[in-house]
Amino acid sequence: MKDKDSEGFFTASFQQIKGGELTDCYFQRTFQILKTKGINKRVVAEVFAKDFPCHWSWGVLGGVEEVVRLFKGFPLVIKGLKEGTLFSARQPVLSIEGNYIDFCLYETAVLGLLCQSSGITTAAARCRKAAGDRMLLSFGARRMHPTISPMIERNAFIGGCDGVSETLSARMLGEQPQGTMPHALILVMGDTVKATRAFHQVIEKDIKRISLIDTFNDEKFESLRVAESLGKELYGLRFDTPSSRRGNFLEILQEVRWELDLRGYNDVKLFVSGGVDEQSILQLNPLVDGYGVGTFISNAPVVNFSLDIVEIEGEPIAKRGKESGRKKLVRCPQCYTYRVFPESEPEGNCPCGGKFENLTISLIEGGEVVYPLPSPQELRGYVLGQLSHYEL
Ligand SMILES: [Zn+2]
Numbered sequence: 001m002k003d004k005d006s007e008g009f010f011t012a013s014f015q016q017i018k019g020g021e022l023t024d025c026y027f028q029r030t031f032q033i034l035k036t037k038g039i040n041k042r043v044v045a046e047v048f049a050k051d052f053p054c055h056w057s058w059g060v061l062g063g064v065e066e067v068v069r070l071f072k073g074f075p076l077v078i079k080g081l082k083e084g085t086l087f088s089a090r091q092p093v094l095s096i097e098g099n100y101i102d103f104c105l106y107e108t109a110v111l112g113l114l115c116q117s118s119g120i121t122t123a124a125a126r127c128r129k130a131a132g133d134r135m136l137l138s139f140g141a142r143r144m145h146p147t148i149s150p151m152i153e154r155n156a157f158i159g160g161c162d163g164v165s166e167t168l169s170a171r172m173l174g175e176q177p178q179g180t181m182p183h184a185l186i187l188v189m190g191d192t193v194k195a196t197r198a199f200h201q202v203i204e205k206d207i208k209r210i211s212l213i214d215t216f217n218d219e220k221f222e223s224l225r226v227a228e229s230l231g232k233e234l235y236g237l238r239f240d241t242p243s244s245r246r247g248n249f250l251e252i253l254q255e256v257r258w259e260l261d262l263r264g265y266n267d268v269k270l271f272v273s274g275g276v277d278e279q280s281i282l283q284l285n286p287l288v289d290g291y292g293v294g295t296f297i298s299n300a301p302v303v304n305f306s307l308d309i310v311e312i313e314g315e316p317i318a319k320r321g322k323e324s325g326r327k328k329l330v331r332c333p334q335c336y337t338y339r340v341f342p343e344s345e346p347e348g349n350c351p352c353g354g355k356f357e358n359l360t361i362s363l364i365e366g367g368e369v370v371y372p373l374p375s376p377q378e379l380r381g382y383v384l385g386q387l388s389h390y391e392l
Helices: 014-018 025-037 064-071 100-131 146-159 167-173 183-189 192-202 219-233 249-262 278-284 376-387
Strands: 042-049 077-080 094-099 135-138 210-213 236-239 269-273 290-293 305-312 327-331 338-342 361-365
Touching: 014 064, 025 100, 042 100, 064 077, 064 094, 064 100, 064 361, 094 100, 100 135, 100 146, 100 278, 100 290, 100 305, 100 376, 135 146, 146 167, 146 376, 183 192, 183 210, 192 210, 192 219, 210 219, 219 236, 219 249, 236 249, 249 269, 249 278, 278 290
Parallel strands: 135 290, 210 236, 236 269, 269 290
Antiparallel strands: 042 094, 042 305, 077 094, 077 361, 327 338
16 A cells, blocks of 8 residues: 555545535436437436435525535526525425536436534424523534535524534634533543633633533532632533433433522533433423533434435426426415415415415536525524424
């Protein structure tokens, strides 16, 4: 093995993917056959999900900007929903129009981008919905390959997290990374109070003082020691208590809250991390002010999108089980009723009286990006605005 072969990670580069090197081999063979036979047909292909994982009834579309970056400069017309749009099963989220040989090598990559990102944005949005206004941070970078951390954290943030703990991803989002302290600091310092005091002395004043409780001793006594030592400077306590030791976690938190309040520490907030998911958020909400969610978001199940041809040379055609013809998705801004219409039909009015709004917009025309790409903060706001219309 040459030296250079043992450097870097087992990941593909943007150039390799954009060059069509990363594809299922049958698309390469299709390309080869169509080229050899001189068949070059103009097609429209659509992306949709037949159903969702985990009994989800809606999803949040992620990965659109990456798809736009992938196809920028290609002789194609790409239409679709804005990134962050909430959608249901069997609704078209993206379409690609062009000569089939110009994009057949990219199905693998396009679906990969949309499927994983949409799973993460949806899981984050579900946690946001469960947590209400409570603080929600993404702590799951450590569970996934580091090269995709910025993609994961971007989708966690867009889906509704208030912040992310991993530094490079936070910088790429234009956000301050958010976190507390690790068990390692407390172990190395030898004591929770000592570690929290050192944190208070060394770390910039604008970073909230949140002490990690559960390294050495009982949560109640450790919480009181830290509160008494830091007084008003203490913003909150984080409980990362492993599930094997939790027993009735809600009772532990109840006891801590009681003892803190009794001594006047009513302002000290309680944060929970470690194996948090949407169910535990719903259970712990009465006592918890904020959550650090890891695996549930970073390792979210993917949305199983497929890409299907729906039109060839202007004629509607599709495989069995799939409606043919190019379509658009519309939504009533008043009652959030969705309808799928043939693209050429006017969208008309909703039965409620509202006027349907066309959600299928042009993203790329002839290689040019024709859609002003929103910032992650704008996308997050868009998701949060829609979430009030949905139930978990
Ligand atoms: Zn309506």
